[in-house]
Amino acid sequence: MITLSKSKRTLLSVAALSLAISFSGLSNAQSPKIEEGFDYRILPVAQPVESKGKVEVIEFFWYGCPHCYDFEPELSAWIKRQPKDVTFRRVPVAFRDDFMPHSQLFYALEAMGKGEAMNEKVMYAMHKENKRLMTENEIADWVASQGIDRNTFLATYRSFAVVAKARAARQMADAYRIDGVPTIVMQGRYVTSPSIAGTKAKAISVMDYLEQKIRKDKFK
Template sequence: MKRREFTGGMAAWVGGAAVAPWLAGTAVAQAAFQAGKDYVELRQQQPTSTPQGVEVVEFFWYGCPHCHRFEPLLEAWVKKLPADVRFRRVPVAFRDEFVVHQRIYYALEALGQVEPVHKRVFHAIHVERKSLDEVNAIADWMAANGVDRAKFLEAYNSFGVQTKTRQAKQLADGFRIDGVPALGINGRYWTSGSVAGSLERSLQVADHLIALSRRK
């Protein structure tokens, strides 16, 4: 979902043309990936959280239907990443009222509950149509899904979580992310479904950018 779409409903983006199916995943397809067309190369490198290897960052928003659809594709892809690639998620808030969703993620992270609960949040919003946009309603939902209500609220309101939301904004701004889901590669590049042509192809581009990062 593009940044501009957050001002007026949930209209879907329309991606560019993808490569022919018989090229997908081949060396020919990767050779066709171009900066400015399939991915963005940053003028100024952004900080990474690891000094070694390659870092991949998923920028996402719980309220984004494309992020919800991307989740199973991304999960399968992450499981196959090489040992030298570190993956992490960064929740994005293009509007102030979406900061609550950033704090949901970072509170779950602080409690060690991302693995069991992250996908349930997406499911609750996009399948069950629950409005997880008010702290008490969110805490009640967490309690119903096995997360201690008091501990969740403590984490949600903590200085550490508030600090991480500010850092997330700084990183998304540094990458100049204009929509989600998007993948930042090693602080140097980013791609997305709207840039690459499809969510599936964005993962192929990310593979290319991981290999490119190793050579620099």
């Protein structure tokens, strides 16, 4: 049997402890601390969720927002890797009356079953092709250029259901205290965004953290 002297055992113990501390520091460096009040905030009044036993994620956005367009690739990648217990939906925000046509555009496309396919195209048109899409005619002309029947779209765009949803979205943004976009709200109470977290990558990390927290708290 090979034995070590007491002094050698002490040296090895110190070395092992140093190595453990080193790995711990590396781990902390790779996983920055996420703190309430810095990386996310909690709504003073929690809002109801649509599905029980699910992690509800809402993105409040505006088609014309350059930051929303910039965040879209990271957000889309995050959505694609979520399990079935995560629900995601977008809510358009109209901070001014002249932005309401964009909210109606969103809900009209959704009502026609074309929202998922067209949302990215709308943002590309506005941010890369300099399309303003601020009036009904501008919107209808652009939609028609995408192969959608103009009259069918306009009938949907002007419908009571679509106008009501656009107005409800504005009221919802007020209830959630949305003062900027893009803003992510999880489980009706946790709020984060690239501007709150500091970067797009940190915002995604915060969303992962909150997702696990919500599950741990049994979807509360």
